[in-house]
Amino acid sequence: RTVYVNGEYLPESEASISIFDRGFLFADAVYEVTSVLDGKLIDFEGHAVRLKRSLDELDIVQPCSMDELLEIHRKLVELNGIDEGLVYLQVTRGSDGDRDFVFPAADTKPSLVLFTQNKPGLADSPAAQKGAKIISIDDIRWGRRDIKTVQLLYPSMGKMMAKKAGCDDAWLVEDGYVTEGTSNNAYFVKNGKIVTRPLSNDILHGITRKAVLRMAAEAQMEIEERLFTIDEAKEADEAFTTSASAFVMPVVEIDGVALGDGTPGPIAKRLREIYLDESRKAAI
Ligand code: PLP
Structure with missing residues (x-):
């Protein structure tokens, strides 16, 4: 499976995130799950709009534009040959390399991770x-x-x-x-x-x-x-x-x-x- 981590498409075995990432240490992260039918995304815009709202509510920086998000979703679906399945997306507040309850500086780069889950027969479950x-x-x-x-x-x-x-x-x-x-x-x-x-x-x-x-x-x-x-x-x-x-x-x-x-x-x-x-x- 090819996954996406912070700007790179990688085999899942080569993908990594810092152990200090606040998603890992504090569950300081939001996510979306978008379904795929016939190789296409269901209600992508709804999920992208809700993602932005979740990020805004928690003052997490938007990692990229909606257009870029769509492109990443589509590319992963294509690379992994998903006909029916899911795309999982997670944005975390990232980290400044240590553990602290206080949020890191506002310009800390968020982490963006996406992967697909192949689920043949999702519709005819x-x-x-x-x-x-x-x-x-x-x-x-x-x-x-x-x-x-x-x-x-x-x-x-x-x-x-x-x-x-x-x-x-x-x-x-x-x-x-x-x-x-x-x-x-x-x-x-x-x-x-x-x-x-x-x-x-x-x-x-x-x-x-x-x-x-x-x-x-x-x-x-x-x-x-x-x-x-x-x-x-x-x-x-x-x-x-x-x-x-x-x-x-x-x-x-x-x-x-x-x-x-x-x-x-x-x-x-x-x-x-x-x-x-x-x-x-x-x-x-
Ligand atoms: N409620 C909770 C607690 C959920 O976790 C989810 C989906 O993960 C939903 C409702 C359904 O939301 P959606 O239709 O956007 O998948």
């Missing part, structure tokens, strides 16, 4: 045909979940708790209300109406969420953005999650309670189809 089983767990993450930082230890632990319980993923619950999934936004459907939590600092502003809600509205589906409890979701007709890496993923079980007939629901299936179809057409 068997997991999406089966649907996901979810457990609910406490949301104990920090209060700026709208910034896409690499502080992913708790979401990663949540995924492990789900696996241990024989499930696929976890939904996070704070003050009695569902925030989001470990790495996706959460929705349920009751009597034809799609319900999802409104945007705030409590959740990541999903690029897929925005696209799917737009497409749902265009398809005349009813949408309500409001807080909801895990019990409401358990009593739903169906549920699903959205993310750049899994698109629209039907949810078939929450905390051991089957939703509907326990198979992916019609609205989730239809939204997945619409999303894949429209995204492929708009891919660059």
